[in-house]
Amino acid sequence: MSPADSHAPLPAPAEPARRRGAFARTVRAELRLVLGRRRNVVLLIGLALVPLLLGVVLYVTQSGAFAGQGPGFIGRVTGNGLFLVIASLFLCLPFLLPLCIGIASGDAIAGEASAGTLRYLLVVPVGRGRLLVSKAIGALVFAACAVLAVALTGLVAGAALFGVGDVTLLSGTTVSVGDGLLRVAAVVVYVGLSMTGLVAVGLFFSTLTEVPVGAMAATVVVAIVSGVLDQLPQLSAIHGGLLTHHWLDFAEFLRLEPDPGVLVQGLAVQAAWLLVFGSLAWARFTTADVSS
Amino acid sequence: MSDDNAPAATGAPARRVHSSRARWAVPGIAAVAVAAAFGTPALIATASSSDAPDVTAAELVARVADAEPQALSGTAVYTARLGLPEIPLSDVSGADPINLLGGSSTMRVWTDGQDRSRVALLGATSEYSVVADGPEAWTYSSEDDAVVHYTLDPADRARYDELAQDASAGRAPDVAGDLPTPQEAAQQVLDLARQDATVAVGAPTTVAGRDAYPVVVTPTSETTLVARVVVSVDSETSTPLRVQVWSRDDADVPALELGFTDVTFAPPSDTALEFSAPPGASERDVVVPLPPEPTPEELADAEAAGAGDGALPPGTTVTGTGWDTVVETAGVDVVDLLAADPSSVADLPPGVQERLESQGAQDLYEEFVPQDGSGPVPELDASTLYEQLTTEVPQGRLLSSALLSVLVTDDGRVLAGAVPADVLIDRAG
Structure with a gap:
């Protein structure tokens, strides 16, 4: 990372010990900034409302004609509150989660640039590479919070409204509550890790522009276009590498014997997007002229 | 984004260009590495030939x-x-x-x-x-x-x-x-x-x-x-x-x-x-009924009738040999069979279930389930599937696929075989 420092507008490479402390401080400051920003807090609250809303709707209508119906896992929620977590994640995955994560990661660099604070940030005795890493950590932590916001309110609302019992898997096998909880936790972790590629894409767009809205929109568009391409049978050759293709593979944890191969494949694709777009963001950010 | 505001860049422009090029090479290398990591197993899988010994x-x-x-x-x-x-x-x-x-x-x-x-x-x-x-x-x-x-x-x-x-x-x-x-x-x-x-x-x-x-x-x-x-x-x-x-x-x-x-x-x-x-x-x-155990007399009959024919249920005839075999069954009303499927919308008694409580719901229902039964039906039922998969021919309805042809004639015969559709149509007469 040392060549990165030579391009920082400010000189004076500090001694390593101090710099390490500076990096930790930068990360802490970044986390405070990301999690304290009112817009982000509102986004998290909005996401947390999804399972609440879904749970209440299903609770009110559970004796009606549509009880036990619905795509994905919605039909199972009234029987077992644990499925509210999964149904909510399933509902949020195509659009709401990418939107929130796109907003947070697209804002990471471009937001500072548009507010004119990026040049001051570069004064901190931390190389640009590390600065980018701290921004990435901030965006990743926000992504994790977004998934957790859905999952935790889903768990609490589901348990309160419908109770928690033995979990019926997709194969019709019933497993104990403990096993079920573990599987749901694994689903949440997998969904969280599935967002890392999108965070990297957002970070890259964020280094390209000083207009945060542009970076946010571009990130969301990537997720949506990827979802559309995934629907075209003519492109089946490239489906496996698409950013969103493996997102629904979290269902693997609800099968009789989750196939590690499928899960590793999904995570490897995310790692690939993370690597390519992370390095693109790094190349752009460490070579760009920062004027604002 | 002018260089005036970036003091570090004004020092050595030549070196900077080189360095920035080197930096942009990193994502390129990353992309190549990713492509290699995902592409190699597939290549190895297709290229590897087995060295198992030959057998007859x-x-x-x-x-x-x-x-x-x-x-x-x-x-x-x-x-x-x-x-x-x-x-x-x-x-x-x-x-x-x-x-x-x-x-x-x-x-x-x-x-x-x-x-x-x-x-x-x-x-x-x-x-x-x-x-x-x-x-x-x-x-x-x-x-x-x-x-x-x-x-x-x-x-x-x-x-x-x-x-x-x-x-x-x-x-x-x-x-x-x-x-x-x-x-x-x-x-x-x-x-x-x-x-x-x-x-x-x-x-x-x-x-x-x-x-x-x-x-x-x-x-x-x-x-x-x-x-x-x-x-x-x-x-x-x-x-x-x-x-x-x-x-x-x-x-x-x-x-x-x-x-x-x-x-x-x-x-x-x-x-x-x-x-x-x-x-x-x-x-x-x-x-599910288990097929009845054949009595010795039946077995003897079957043997006397020759292998194959004896086992055929009544109304079924087989023509052609080997891969050209065509099986013909008479007296089957496919449309009736399909309509008896509980998921079929078509078997609702007219005027009974199709009258809904509210006018709005009624309009919606009629929008999606046209009364002539031709339009798209929201649920995939057997009758719709049958209509989708088969085509109209003078003799009845024909299902033609890459490996199998099935002809359902209007007079209740079903002909099937791994032969082109023309053969079935000829057989049906």
């Missing part, structure tokens, strides 16, 4: 007949390119056997090699499971949380158990006569196959990462739709790992393919092989 068709078939049934678990991919019309709503309905009519489906298979097995058809977020445990079987659809339980009635069950005991004690029922050795059985199978086709063993290939011998059966008939059938047999366990059926229309890809992509030869866990209906699921019981 007779040896191979004998090995298969001799092989112990293997306990295994694995993932199989089924692909159908039958040239059928696109089925509406197949993406929406999740894991459903109807998906097997076209496109690619992934399945998980567990079997103990005896009479217990589970096959699960995977959807993105759904599963359709078929669990067989001796005389009992279940299907479970996660999409509508429905169990169908297939059993034998108690009398048949007792007979089944008796037969199973006999079999495990090594006592074969008298009807089977002398048990042939695997070599004899293989020879019989080969002789039978060679009447209408050539049988050869192709160059060893790799299926699911294992060496396999492809047995290629090429029909000698010129009219049949089937170009060849390739069964790839595992070189170690002699378990068939892949079946491919090639049609005459398409020489590049098989019309029908079912093969393991991943297989482990080890007894699966008990949880995979047992089934009990999950709480809250809707359950339906179906009692």
